[in-house]
């Protein structure tokens with residue numbers, strides 16, 4: 200684990216950030232159970248089941264970051280960077296900074312989340328030069344809009360909005376120079392499942408109507424009708440986390456249907472176990488060694504219950520439907 204945390208590859212960094220949330224939750228649970236306030240070291244977890252769970256999550260995050268980045272980078276390359284990205288429900292995601300680091304910047308990168316989340320992120324950007332510097336470096340004019348609930352520069356923009364209110368979302372994005380004529384990548388990771396299926400279908404439909412050449416990448420749960428998924432849902436409910444859109448997560452087909460019924464021309468979906476098996480195997484072996492992952496059953500179950508679904512429409516005939524794993 201320590202070796203993994205110190206590995207300086209940006210994918211791993213992002214995976215680690217996401218894992219930290221999971222680790223904190225587990226620590227909190229352990230802290231409460233043992234009546235201690237201090238956070239236990241990973242070695243102090245009581246049962247090897249916890250550790251297996253933690254390392255399985257870490258490997259799952261690794262697969263997710265690699266999988267999503269694979270499609271995202273392929274889209275930007277296909278459009279030769281003449282494109283825009285909208286990360287819906289971006290949270291504290293750091294993709295903009297990764298793309299700047301590898302010199303694969305779209306014309307503009309938009310992020311949308313609830314105003315409270317956006318305010319927290321803007322505060323972080325304002326107070327941390329490694330985050331603010333790339334935004335300033337890629338901004339050419341004097342005026343950089345920055346207030347508590349939005350940030351707008353030439354290449355990066357964060358907007359506070361509720362994704363369930365599509366007309367308000369559309370209005371805000373256009374105010375910040377969203378260009379419907381540009382090839383557009385929309386990304387949602389663990390976001391659509393928090394809305395009802397009607398609300399997520401409205402969002403996905405708005406995207407299909409607004410952009411003539413676009414790709415939508417959605418990462419979230421799948422195969423949510425067995426015993427394992429029931430336990431997953433119960434665990435989330437215990438953390439006051441309700442998944443209102445589970446109906447679309449029944450199968451890979453139901454994931455694709457949401458797009459095919461709302462104006463997208465092509466949709467594909469794979470579960471994360473399949474994607475994990477397609478990742479470069481030397482890298483997979485390295486990660487498994489770092490994580491001491493000798494018990495793979497839980498990992499396989501977790502990976503079988505997450506998927507990446509991607510949909511395209513392609514008026515400019517860029518060949519977007521060929522983007523795959």
Ligand SMILES: C[S@@+](CC[C@H](N)C(=O)[O-])C[C@H]1O[C@@H](n2cnc3c(N)ncnc32)[C@H](O)[C@@H]1O
Pocket residue numbers: 217287288289290291292311312313316360361362363387388389390393394
């Ligand atoms: C599980 S987090 C995922 C964050 C990010 N996509 C990632 O992968 O790191 C879900 C995010 O979606 C946001 N979200 C959920 N429902 C939303 C809505 N209706 N409007 C705006 N943001 C929403 C949450 O605030 C949260 O930041």
